[in-house]
Amino acid sequence: MDGNVPVATDSPWHEGELALQRRAGAAERMDVVGRRVLRDHLIEQHRDFYPLLPFIVVGAADRAGEIWATILAGRPGFLHSPEPHALHVAAMADPADPAASGLEDGAAIGLLGIELHTRRRNRLNGTVRRTGPDAFDVEVGESFGNCPRYIRLRDFSFARDPAAASTLPVRRFDRIEGPAAALIAGAETLFIASSVVGVAGHRQVDVSHRGGRPGFVAVQDDGSLLMPDFAGNLFFNTLGNILVDPRCGFTFVDFATGDLLQLSGDGEVILEGPEIAAFEGAEQLLRFRPRQIVSRPGALPLRWHSPEDGASPHSLATGSWDEASALLKTVFRQP
Numbered sequence: 001m002d003g004n005v006p007v008a009t010d011s012p013w014h015e016g017e018l019a020l021q022r023r024a025g026a027a028e029r030m031d032v033v034g035r036r037v038l039r040d041h042l043i044e045q046h047r048d049f050y051p052l053l054p055f056i057v058v059g060a061a062d063r064a065g066e067i068w069a070t071i072l073a074g075r076p077g078f079l080h081s082p083e084p085h086a087l088h089v090a091a092m093a094d095p096a097d098p099a100a101s102g103l104e105d106g107a108a109i110g111l112l113g114i115e116l117h118t119r120r121r122n123r124l125n126g127t128v129r130r131t132g133p134d135a136f137d138v139e140v141g142e143s144f145g146n147c148p149r150y151i152r153l154r155d156f157s158f159a160r161d162p163a164a165a166s167t168l169p170v171r172r173f174d175r176i177e178g179p180a181a182a183l184i185a186g187a188e189t190l191f192i193a194s195s196v197v198g199v200a201g202h203r204q205v206d207v208s209h210r211g212g213r214p215g216f217v218a219v220q221d222d223g224s225l226l227m228p229d230f231a232g233n234l235f236f237n238t239l240g241n242i243l244v245d246p247r248c249g250f251t252f253v254d255f256a257t258g259d260l261l262q263l264s265g266d267g268e269v270i271l272e273g274p275e276i277a278a279f280e281g282a283e284q285l286l287r288f289r290p291r292q293i294v295s296r297p298g299a300l301p302l303r304w305h306s307p308e309d310g311a312s313p314h315s316l317a318t319g320s321w322d323e324a325s326a327l328l329k330t331v332f333r334q335p
Contacts, residue, residue, distance in 0.1 A: 017240030059110030059193030059207030060102025150211030228282035280319030
């Protein structure tokens, strides 16, 4: 597909989403669901939710069209909805953030409000309306709730004033190695941004959460990342976008230090193959080939602590790459 989405005007979904819904045998059911839950405004429950949050996940396209996921933080209350069609964000990206140029007035933006200590979350996409040097509004294009599966419980605290930027140097890499590879190898959580251009030529950016057991994202010998995609709400926003436009961005968080690892590149949805059958819970795979890798030590003013029983039971029911590799060798006879 070429990035423009040919979709019937009476469908709540674009062609990439529809293709995956049809494959799952759920297109008719999801048509009904989409008409009910995809809204052009924030309902009262979600308007009450955002002021509780100390951070928000952001998806944006930079001036070159690269897609990035990032995180903006602030004291609870830095997010609020002055009226149902708008969300105010009293924060701005650090100039060192590769997503910063994607927050200009009129830019498409994706937001994920996620409360890790309760597993609640809301997805929102829309348009940036700058209100000053340190704040902006988002004009709501689409808003909907998300299920709590695969989210690890985490309690937050602030390590510094959220208005103070990190003074540690930003690093850029050509390959995933060293501390970056170690962060990914232990990760149970990542955030992924993607986008699509509709029939009217307007870009829509989405950002979502992915979770699993530690190491559910594997670093391949060629420098790409490979991750399973588990059963979800059948919206297929992220994978549907990537079917149409492969550009996407991954972000990993070191919850103990506030470090951010941001990657931008191309994704590939893998729908068939022995790796899917070998990885417990996988319904398809996503391969990601980064073009840019940015490490921002201490980028976040937040630190998180997870209780011993904080793992998602849904994540615990999934497999690992070690288990999948063993099955591939013994059952599928792969070297």
